[in-house]
Amino acid sequence: MVQLSASTCLLGGLLGLLLLVPVLTTPTPPGLCTALKTLNGSLTHRRRYMKHNFPINYTIRVHYEEVFRLSNISRLKLKVEGLEELVLQRLWFQVNQGVLKKIIRVLPERHPSRPYTAELESRFRDAEGVFVQAHPPEVFQQELPDSIQDLWDRLTEEPDRVPESSWRYASPKYLLDNFRRTMQCLFTDCFASTDAHDDYCAIAHWRKGRKKLLQPES
Ligand SMILES: *[C@@H]1O[C@H](CO)[C@@H](O)[C@H](O)[C@H]1NC(C)=O
Numbered sequence: 001m002v003q004l005s006a007s008t009c010l011l012g013g014l015l016g017l018l019l020l021v022p023v024l025t026t027p028t029p030p031g032l033c034t035a036l037k038t039l040n041g042s043l044t045h046r047r048r049y050m051k052h053n054f055p056i057n058y059t060i061r062v063h064y065e066e067v068f069r070l071s072n073i074s075r076l077k078l079k080v081e082g083l084e085e086l087v088l089q090r091l092w093f094q095v096n097q098g099v100l101k102k103i104i105r106v107l108p109e110r111h112p113s114r115p116y117t118a119e120l121e122s123r124f125r126d127a128e129g130v131f132v133q134a135h136p137p138e139v140f141q142q143e144l145p146d147s148i149q150d151l152w153d154r155l156t157e158e159p160d161r162v163p164e165s166s167w168r169y170a171s172p173k174y175l176l177d178n179f180r181r182t183m184q185c186l187f188t189d190c191f192a193s194t195d196a197h198d199d200y201c202a203i204a205h206w207r208k209g210r211k212k213l214l215q216p217e218s
């Protein structure tokens, strides 16, 4: 079917070159940046609403994969050849939709953090809507690389089919810290500062995401 010609060889060569770049990036649509910056603004208040309004050391149960940190992103970039940034962005939305849902679930109707969390979720949904609108539908039907698909399947597994050892306990604040850090890394062009040294995906930002993760209770 494919007729080998000079131009396909050239194309192959170009694709080969692209594969040397660990992650294929595309510019973030401007509308999405606006939505994500609004979200970033809301996240500024996370200490007050996600820490001070909760009992000390309060944790919630989340999927193992919902503890999604910068180190997980770099590991996936290394592990999956030619991984598209867009795939990681889709994963980010999937992960954090679950995180927000789990935080809301533990908040009684009159909890002082309830309105804040509801607003956060609504802004998150807005951003997700813009994200979906900004890409052709085929993008979302594309097959995912195997290891990403495995992650995805575990994230969307029915809770009662998840073995006890596959849950983690993490504080709401910790989850939102990671939410924000990974957002700034994966949508880097929305958050890039003029300071070239401030790479949001860089190792220097990792260690901040390590505290306060507890093993599942036995
Ligand atoms: C994101 O929020 C922080 C405050 O938490 C702020 O300093 C920063 O400028 C915001 N970034 C953007 C791009 O809006």
Ligand SMILES: *[C@@H]1O[C@H](CO)[C@@H](O)[C@H](O)[C@H]1NC(C)=O
Binding pocket: 056, 057
């Ligand atoms: C909270 O966790 C820290 C560190 O694990 C511990 O030292 C402290 O005693 C805990 N505080 C309460 C009130 O449980």
Ligand SMILES: *[C@@H]1O[C@H](CO)[C@@H](O)[C@H](O)[C@H]1NC(C)=O
Binding pocket: 064, 065, 067, 069, 071, 072, 151
């Ligand atoms: C995320 O990274 C941590 C260590 O940084 C690791 O223990 C965990 O298994 C990773 N999670 C996934 C889903 O790969």
